[in-house]
Amino acid sequence: MTTSLYDLTVPVFDRALNALAGVLTKGEAFATEKGIDPAVLLNARLAPDMAPLTAQIQRVTDSVKGVLTRVGGVENVVFEDNETSFTELQARIARARAMLASTPREALDGKEAAEVLFSTPNRTLTFTGQSYVLSFALPNIYFHVTTAYAILRHNGVQIGKLDYLGAA
Template sequence: MTTSLYDLTVPVFGRALDALSGVLIKGEAFAVEKGFEPAVLLGSRLAPDMAPLTAQVQRVTDSIKGVLTRVGGIENVVFEDNEISFTELQARIAKAKALLATIPRDALDGKEEAEVSFQTPNRTLTFTGRSYVLTFALPNIYFHVTMAYAILRHNGVPVGKLDYLGAA
C-alpha cells in the first residue's frame, strides 16, 4: 500500500501547527504569570547565531507553503515576516492552517515523481515530490517546530514531550 503525498503532508502539517500553537500559548502564559514582557521570549534564541523564536515560527509556515507551491502547484501566498507578538504569530499559524484547509487531495496525490527544484544560497536542489517531502520538507518543518519548543523550554516555559507531540 502506498501512502499518498496528501496524507504525508496536509494532516501532518496541521498537527505540527497545532503543537506549535500550543507551545506558544504556554509561552505567552508563562511570561504573563512571571511578570515579564512576552517579547523577551519572542526574541530568544538558543545560540547567538541562531534565529529567534519568531523566525522559527515563520520558517515552519514558510516551509509548509513551500511544499504546497513546489509540489502542489498552488500559487504562493506571501506571509510578511513582521510578527512582533504572540497574537501575531498565532494569526500566522491560523493563516497557514486555513491555507491547508483549501488544498484538495489531487493537488498533491500523483505528484510523487514530479520534479521539484529550487535554488538555495549555495546551489540548486532537485528532488522528486516524494523525496522532497520525506527528506527535506518534513525534517525542515520539524526542525523549526523543535527549535521553537526548545527556545521556550530553555527559558523555563513548562512544556513537555506531549506538548511537542500535540497531545497535551
C-alpha cells in the same frame, strides 16, 4: 499499501502547526504570569548564531507553504516576516493551517515523481515531489518546531513531550 503524498503532508503539517500554536499559547501565558516582556521570549534563541523563536515559527510556516506551492501547485501567499507578538505568530500559523485546509487531495497525490526545485542564493536543489517532502520539508519543519519548543522550554515555559506532540 502506499501512503499518499497528501497523507504524508497535510494532516501531518496541520498537527505540527496545532502543537506549535499550543506551545506558543503556553509561552505567552508564561510571560504574562511571570511579568516577562513577551519580546524576551520572542527574541530568545538557543545559541548566538541561531535564529530566534519568531524566526522558527516563520520557517515552519514557510516550509508548509513551500510544499503546497512547489509540489501541489497551490498559489503562493506571501507571509511578511514582520511578526512581533504572540498574537501575530498565532495568526501566521492560522493562515498556514487555512492553506492546508483548502488544499485538495488531488493537488498533492500523484506528484511523487514531479520535479521540485528549491533555490537558495547559492544554488538550486532538485528533488522529486516525494524526496522533497520526505528528505527536506519534513525534517526542516520538525527541526524548526523542535527548536521553537526548545527555546520556550529553555526559558522556563512548562511544556513537555505531549505539548510537542500536540496531545496535551
